[in-house]
Amino acid sequence: PKTQKDAASPSRKGDFDAVRNDIASILDQPDYDDGSIGPVLVRLAWHASGTYCAETKTGGSNGAGMRYEAEGGDPANAGLEHARRFLEPVKEKHPWITYADLWTLAGVVAIKEMGGPDCKWKPGRTDFVDDSKCPPRGRLPDGAQAAEHLRFIFYRMGFNDQEIVALAGAHSLGRCHSDRSGWEGPWSVTPTKFSTQYYKMLTKFKWEEKKWEGPRQFRNEDLGEELMMLPTDMALIEDEKFIPWVKKYAEDRDAFYKDFADVFSKLIELGVERTDDYESAPTFSKAEGDKK
Ligand code: CCH
Known part of the structure; x- marks a missing residue:
């Protein structure tokens, strides 16, 4: 059910500042880890992007493939379901933003809010409509190696x-x-x-x-x-x-x-091809698949 606040202030498509503010407002979570979800949001943005392969031009933050088991279930992505779940209310409030844009923007906002630099961020990523373009597993680094x-x-x-x-x-x-x-x-x-x-x-x-x-x-x-x-x-x-x-x-x-x-x-731009008129996926909490 819509709250009065939602009804009074519908989110305007393209108002990324409003999204930035809402991301910033949920970073402090006293019961989570060291009191902030900032770090895990940075990791979400990085793992969304770090599957890129320059030679085949596959992978990267475009698509938000982690919504699907094929990518989200990669053992390298264990724990990032928490990051995605924390962002769900922001997506519900601004349903026009794509997940791929939201996850990368969340990383950028978290870095800034935790005292880091301003990282350039541009919108325009699209969301995959199914898992057929998810990158293969095994593209992210293994901390046991050298x-x-x-x-x-x-x-x-x-x-x-x-x-x-x-x-x-x-x-x-x-x-x-x-x-x-x-x-x-x-x-x-x-x-x-x-x-x-x-x-x-x-x-x-x-x-x-x-x-x-x-x-x-x-x-x-x-x-x-x-x-x-x-x-x-x-x-x-x-x-x-x-x-x-x-x-x-x-x-x-x-x-x-x-x-x-x-x-x-540069990382969050890898593999991003922009179209002028992009569609966002419906909020995922209402769809099947993202295992909590
Ligand atoms: Fe990382 N990282 N990372 N990492 N990482 C982990 C956690 C974070 C590697 C392994 C791990 C980057 C590069 C690498 C973050 C940002 C970046 C963890 C713990 C492992 C393992 C995961 C867990 O147990 O929750 C390896 C290997 C590499 C190779 O280079 C890069 C690049 C970035 C971003 C620019 C952040 C932030 C975390 C903390 C996440 C959290 O939940 O606190």
């Missing part, structure tokens, strides 16, 4: 070494969840603040393998058991071409903010 794997995954999208390191700085945000990826813990002591802390942690502390039953991850004895690094994070300081960028971004906040804004905007 530098060669990172290059294989990110070169496929069209990124270079500097861009790989700049993107990874998003790990100042959020945390690993044992019931999603199997790994456990945040990378930074301020996981809801966009910062250079990830690079500082990597360069200023010595990381050693954690002795536990779970998947291989790293810990520092002075920092305690909470903070962590993945094998792929360690690869950034083990590789001679990556490490100069890690050191640079640890020391130069302005360079990191600028480079991150550029590369995140």
Whole structure:
């Protein structure tokens, strides 16, 4: 049933500022993780986009294929159903926006609201009407691997070494969840603040393998058991071409903010082909398929 507020202020098609405001207004969620859904929204935007393959021009944020089991059920996307569910009221209030636009815009708004840079964002993504164009599974990075794997995954999208390191700085945000990826813990002591802390942690502390039953991850004895690094994070300081960028971004906040804004905007544009008159999918909470 429509509330009075909805009836009094219907959302005007194309009013992206209104959508931005509504996304910003739901970021603080005291009962969720570290008190903000910002980090998981950034991860949603990234995983929506990071399936892109430059050679075949498939994958990318266009389509919002994660609504379908084919893509949403990829083990790499475990936990992102929470991000999509949090955004559902925003979609219901602004039904004209496509999911593909909403998810990428949510990442951009979250970065900004958590103290990060303004990342350029343009609308115009369309939503798939079925799962036939979902990218194959296995295109997203596996945290258990090393530098060669990172290059294989990110070169496929069209990124270079500097861009790989700049993107990874998003790990100042959020945390690993044992019931999603199997790994456990945040990378930074301020996981809801966009910062250079990830690079500082990597360069200023010595990381050693954690002795536990779970998947291989790293810990520092002075920092305690909470903070962590993945094998792929360690690869950034083990590789001679990556490490100069890690050191640079640890020391130069302005360079990191600028480079991150550029590369995140590039990421969410991958595979986007615009048409003037695009249609949005109906709100998905009313459709079948997105397993809660
Ligand atoms: Fe990441 N990331 N990420 N990541 N990631 C995880 C969480 C976040 C890898 C693995 C993981 C990027 C790159 C990589 C975020 C942003 C980005 C987790 C924990 C794993 C594992 C998932 C869980 O358990 O919930 C690997 C491997 C790479 C390789 O490069 C890039 C690029 C970005 C964005 C620009 C954010 C944010 C999170 C926190 C999510 C949350 O729920 O708190």
